[in-house]
Amino acid sequence: MSESPILTVRHGRVGVISLNRPAQLNALNDALMDALGKALLDLDGDSDIGAIVITGSDKAFAAGADIAVMADWTYMDVFQSGFITRNWETIRQVRKPVIAAVAGYAMGGGCELALACDIVIAAESAQFALPEIKLAMLPGAGGTQRLPRAIGKAKAMDMCLSARMLNAEEADRYGLVSRVVPDAELQTTTMKLAIQISGYSLPALMAIKESVNRAHEASLTEGILFERRALHARFASADAHEGMHAFLDKRKPVFQHR
Ligand code: DAK
Numbered sequence: 001m002s003e004s005p006i007l008t009v010r011h012g013r014v015g016v017i018s019l020n021r022p023a024q025l026n027a028l029n030d031a032l033m034d035a036l037g038k039a040l041l042d043l044d045g046d047s048d049i050g051a052i053v054i055t056g057s058d059k060a061f062a063a064g065a066d067i068a069v070m071a072d073w074t075y076m077d078v079f080q081s082g083f084i085t086r087n088w089e090t091i092r093q094v095r096k097p098v099i100a101a102v103a104g105y106a107m108g109g110g111c112e113l114a115l116a117c118d119i120v121i122a123a124e125s126a127q128f129a130l131p132e133i134k135l136a137m138l139p140g141a142g143g144t145q146r147l148p149r150a151i152g153k154a155k156a157m158d159m160c161l162s163a164r165m166l167n168a169e170e171a172d173r174y175g176l177v178s179r180v181v182p183d184a185e186l187q188t189t190t191m192k193l194a195i196q197i198s199g200y201s202l203p204a205l206m207a208i209k210e211s212v213n214r215a216h217e218a219s220l221t222e223g224i225l226f227e228r229r230a231l232h233a234r235f236a237s238a239d240a241h242e243g244m245h246a247f248l249d250k251r252k253p254v255f256q257h258r
Pocket residue numbers: 023024025027028063064065066067068078083084105107108109110131132135137138139140141
């Protein structure tokens with residue numbers, strides 16, 4: 001029996017998904033993306049989970065879409081099957097915080113997968129590129145849209161048009177990643193962060209994620225209005241009252257995630 005293309009484990013309120021095609025540097029084929037989408041939706045729907053981590057191996061987060069599979073596809077194949085849309089975009093439905101822990105290559109679709117996560121923790125070995133131009137393709141899983149929003153047009157054009165690889169330090173400086181840590185500390189730092197986040201009130205986390213994402217999708221006026229309504233809605237939350245009273249009582253809050 002072939003090995004599962006992903007592995008999922010739970011640590012308390014954190015769900016960890018490991019991409020598991022080491023011989024192909026975690027190249028993202030349909031089986032993997034279907035399994036990833038299903039695991040993300042399972043964890044998102046599990047009330048005992050507050051944060052999700054996606055990680056790869058020491059050598060590769062993911063080296064992109066599986067070129068071996070795509071090489072002979074036709075336009076009709078990808079159009080009719082909804083390639084990318086039907087499984088790669090599942091991550092957009094996830095309402096809980098998703099953290100990418102990236103070591104080694106994050107190329108093409110692998111870089112795009114990291115960009116679709118909410119927080120990216122990079123090991124010093126991490127390398128980010130959108131090299132599709134070398135294949136006469138284009139970054140088609142959100143790369144041409146999310147990368148300029150993350151790092152600005154000039155640097156995004158440089159990466160997309162030249163296939164330039166960024167090391168972790170550059171990716172950090174450009175704002176593609178949230179933090180850089182030594183390789184040996186990648187998993188512990190990520191887990192510490194995920195455990196911290198998953199301990200906060202889940203509906204508050206979800207409201208923050210929705211609001212920050214609005215910054216990319218709405219005008220400033222609309223975004224501010226969305227944020228204001230999200231803040232008003234916090235006053236309907238037991239956790240918000242508990243959080244504020246716990247502060248005043250100088251004790252740790254006990255959140256019900258309601
Ligand atoms: N797909 C399939 N296999 C891959 C792969 C990939 N993306 N990347 C690596 N592998 C395989 C290699 O073929 C090799 O397999 P064997 O020869 O051992 O059987 C094995 O993984 C180890 O790779 P290397 O021997 O090449 O390892 P190195 O350390 O020498 O080099 C590398 C690592 C990451 C620099 C190199 O493997 C590389 O350049 N890989 C390709 C990276 C790349 O071009 N990625 C972008 C893929 S294209 C679309 C939407 C989106 C997309 C396409 C269409 N539409 C809406 C239509 C997205 C496209 C992409 O992501």
